[in-house]
Amino acid sequence: MEGKNITIIGCGNLGQAILKGLIKSAKNVNLVVTKRDTSAIKHFEKEGVRILDDNIQAIENANLILLALKPYNVLEVLKDLAPHLNSKKQVIVSLATGVMISDLKDTAQCNIPIYRAMPNTAADVGASMTCIAANNNIHDALIEECFNTIGSTIRIDETLMDAATVLGACGVAFVLRFMRGMVQGGVQIGFDSKTASAIVNQTVKGAAELLISGGQHPEFEIDKVTTPKGCTISGLNEMEHNGFSSALIKGIVSSFNAIDS
Ligand SMILES: NC(=O)c1ccc[n+]([C@@H]2O[C@H](COP(=O)([O-])OP(=O)(O)OC[C@H]3O[C@@H](n4cnc5c(N)ncnc54)[C@H](OP(=O)(O)O)[C@@H]3O)[C@@H](O)[C@H]2O)c1
Missing domain, CATH: 3.40.50.720 (NAD(P)-binding Rossmann-like Domain)
Known part of the structure; x- marks a missing residue:
């Protein structure tokens, strides 16, 4: 250049x-x-x-x-x-x-x-x-x-440019909304919001770094933190019973359908 x-x-x-x-x-x-x-x-x-x-x-x-x-x-x-x-x-x-x-x-x-x-x-x-x-x-x-x-x-490929808009550009907002939920949960279990934000920000950054440097699917890293009968799997399963992954997927598809509509 x-x-x-x-x-x-x-x-x-x-x-x-x-x-x-x-x-x-x-x-x-x-x-x-x-x-x-x-x-x-x-x-x-x-x-x-x-x-x-x-x-x-x-x-x-x-x-x-x-x-x-x-x-x-x-x-x-x-x-x-x-x-x-x-x-x-x-x-x-x-x-x-x-x-x-x-x-x-x-x-x-x-x-x-x-x-x-x-x-x-x-x-x-x-x-x-x-x-x-x-x-x-x-x-x-x-x-x-x-x-x-x-x-x-x-x-x-150019045919995926709208999908890239949703996953990459709108994706910033999706991740931030997820992080806001984490902070709200953190406040309910005892942290002030500044401390909860600091913990959430670094945890999200660290989780992303794990995937970027390891090149693995997210579930590979999730398996490492889910002890049988432990608190992580309990929290994850409760989130899934309430439609966590499904809500994300539906939101992504809805954003995609909203382009040009
Ligand atoms: N923001 C995002 O996250 C993001 C991500 C990916 C792609 N995009 C795309 O990037 C594009 C820009 O987005 P943005 O958020 O940066 O919008 P923006 O802040 O409104 O920037 C567009 C700029 O164009 C200038 N402009 C308008 N008419 C012009 C003209 N005739 N000659 C020269 N300059 C002119 C405007 O300034 P004046 O009014 O002073 O001219 C304005 O500052 C959009 O097409 C958007 O779809 C945005």
């Missing part, structure tokens, strides 16, 4: 999370970002970032163009950019939920390589899971390097 010019069009929540990751981890890249109202991102200037409200000017020398816009105006903005794109030197990555590569390609009106990426808000702390889809593999290394600055990446 060294020496590349990266432009983020629409530097809002997600755009800024990616920008922070790139500032922290990418060496020798030139960063240009846009927003119509640039007042909230002016402070990035002191990090060497060029801030513009003119999208066309912003892509002039860009190698990598990230479209961090909302789904409702990504095609409109791309249409304005279309006559100024250089399909031989540039690649586009759209972060917009539900906007297909075929629609982006039709709007770009040239053969520019187009990727889609679905990160999550953990990008803010360099811990996003970013699902990447494309109908080519010309720039895989560059795109993966870019998103590895804000966490981990995985390549998926």
Whole structure:
């Protein structure tokens, strides 16, 4: 990625999370970002970032163009950019939920390589899971390097992009709601909420680390903590009698069905 010019069009929540990751981890890249109202991102200037409200000017020398816009105006903005794109030197990555590569390609009106990426808000702390889809593999290394600055990446088929939105992006909220329940339980059994939160946060982080480093199915690690007739299995079975796994699965399917409805 060294020496590349990266432009983020629409530097809002997600755009800024990616920008922070790139500032922290990418060496020798030139960063240009846009927003119509640039007042909230002016402070990035002191990090060497060029801030513009003119999208066309912003892509002039860009190698990598990230479209961090909302789904409702990504095609409109791309249409304005279309006559100024250089399909031989540039690649586009759209972060917009539900906007297909075929629609982006039709709007770009040239053969520019187009990727889609679905990160999550953990990008803010360099811990996003970013699902990447494309109908080519010309720039895989560059795109993966870019998103590895804000966490981990995985390549998926574009047909799974909505599922990636639910499991990866909405998934942050699902896990946080589960954690809120754990904290509430912790308070009922005697902890103040600050202490309960500290215990829950580190326990969830540790459980995730066990799976990430061990590469095992969750049930493999669960088996290690369930002593016969013990308190863990008693709690787990009570949760399952009350529909714990079923509620999660139904929630995930409901989120998936709500996309585009
Ligand atoms: N947040 C997430 O967890 C998440 C995860 C995965 C994917 N996504 C996707 O990422 C995209 C961005 O989400 P977000 O949460 O970052 O939204 P956001 O905070 O609203 O960011 C979008 C930004 O685009 C700017 N913008 C709008 N029109 C523009 C234009 N014509 N030219 C330049 N900038 C323009 C807006 O600023 P101005 O109004 O000042 O122009 C705004 O700051 C969405 O498509 C979403 O589906 C989000």
